[in-house]
Amino acid sequence: MEGTDSDGILGILSERAIKFLDDSTEEALPERFIVPRNENLSFEDFGGYPDIASRARELIELPLKYHDALNEIGARPIKGVLFSGPSGTGKTLLARIIANHADAVFYAINGPEVLSKWYGQSEEIIRRIFEDAKKRERAIIFFDEIDSLATQRSDESHEASRRVVGQLLALMDGFSSDTNVMILGTTNRPQDVDSALRRPGRFDWHIDFPIPTKRDREVILTTSGRKLRLTKDMPHLWVADRTESWTPAELAAIWTEAALLAVSDGRRALLPEDYIGGYERVAKQRMEPRG
Ligand SMILES: Nc1ncnc2c1ncn2[C@@H]1O[C@H](COP(=O)(O)OP(=O)(O)OP(=O)(O)O)[C@@H](O)[C@H]1O
Ligand SMILES: [Mg+2]
Incomplete structure (x- = not known):
């Protein structure tokens, strides 16, 4: 079954009334996306691919840990890392393990869910999560199946997706040198992720998950x-x-x-x-x- 057919999902949902956030959910919102630690999940659960696990830690954990030192050196910050590879190669699993391991607040956003469950509010939710993350000492914002959220903005592409991509671009470009936030995305269709998001200063670091040897x-x-x-x-x-x-x-x-x-x-x-x-x-x- 094709689980990420966002066009199909939107086709049905766009007929529904759009719900707006009420005051009670408003305050709690970004926290709802924070992943609590899971003691039962560690790097020992990620088998094989030794280079992938160590590269992921290097690209995600090191820049968060040595944010100030890298700033002093003057290195261009790593803002976004994209995990790509066929379905079932462990992209989501590794992200979940990193969530447990990294000394950072970890927000998880599931692409299809944020478009369907919060249709009409996706950009607002993403904006609030970024705001919340920026206040933290270290944070990771994880977009699982980002292709469903940020498809190429072609003429036929859906208006919601177009706005989400625009929002993400603006938020990532708006990071200051104090912002210690890493954006992590996964996709099994990297060609469907909007090319503007793959340009330098955005998701310009890739880790490919191949079929195992x-x-x-x-x-x-x-x-x-x-x-x-x-x-x-x-x-x-x-x-x-x-x-x-x-x-x-x-x-x-x-x-x-x-x-x-x-x-x-x-x-x-x-x-x-x-x-x-x-x-x-x-x-x-x-x-x-x-x-
Ligand atoms: N490296 C691994 N070592 C052990 N088990 C693994 C590994 N990679 C994947 N698995 C198993 O496969 C399951 C599915 O992996 P996961 O959901 O991370 O795949 P994915 O790459 O995110 O796929 P999709 O692109 O469809 O989302 C995991 O829950 C785990 O049981
Ligand atoms: Mg996955």
């Missing part, structure tokens, strides 16, 4: 199974050998299928045969056409 797959399999109750050594290499072109999300799904096989067999821990059975099930699903 065999070595990555082995680590992702180990990582995504590490909290499960396993009876014996598991044949990670055997599975990694057979999962060329699989995404991390598909690899992680093997464990869910394996657990279903184990419980339906009356067990409370996984055997290697459950793991292999899980692999076979996901492999079969992958072969079936989607729709």
Whole structure:
């Protein structure tokens, strides 16, 4: 299913009455987007891709931590970092881990949600979040699936999206040297993110999440199974050998299928045969056409 068809969403929602914020929600608004810390999520949950994890920390955590030092050196500030790559490669996961780890207030904005749930108020919400973030010592504003919010402003592109892009551009350009805010976006359709947003001084830093290599797959399999109750050594290499072109999300799904096989067999821990059975099930699903 195509989950980010914003045109489709807008087509339906534009027929609805636009709700305005009332006074009670007004005060609390930016806080609603702050992500609380989750003790159960850490860099250990992000398997494989060692360069991506360290590059992300370098581009996001270092500039926030050494904001003043970088200012003194006179370096051009890093304002926006874009994670791109196919669906299921762990972009949202890594952002969530960074939220837990970075010593910064983390606001998460889901592109499709902010357009649908708050249709007609998206720009106002974004503006308030930026205002709130600027007051913090360090802050990260995260736009998940930013392509749904900031598509190319072509003639046919929707008016709401056009205004959101304009708003984002103005807000990012309006950062002063005191502003210690990093903007992070994810997309699996980088070509759909408005090109003005990709220009220098905006989202000009990219991290690409590729399809994992065999070595990555082995680590992702180990990582995504590490909290499960396993009876014996598991044949990670055997599975990694057979999962060329699989995404991390598909690899992680093997464990869910394996657990279903184990419980339906009356067990409370996984055997290697459950793991292999899980692999076979996901492999079969992958072969079936989607729709
Ligand atoms: N590097 C990884 N290590 C372990 N598990 C992973 C990894 N990447 C992804 N996963 C698993 O896949 C799931 C989906 O990943 P995620 O939602 O981050 O993908 P995404 O790149 O944001 O996809 P989309 O573009 O569709 O939003 C995660 O919740 C996790 O279970
Ligand atoms: Mg995602």
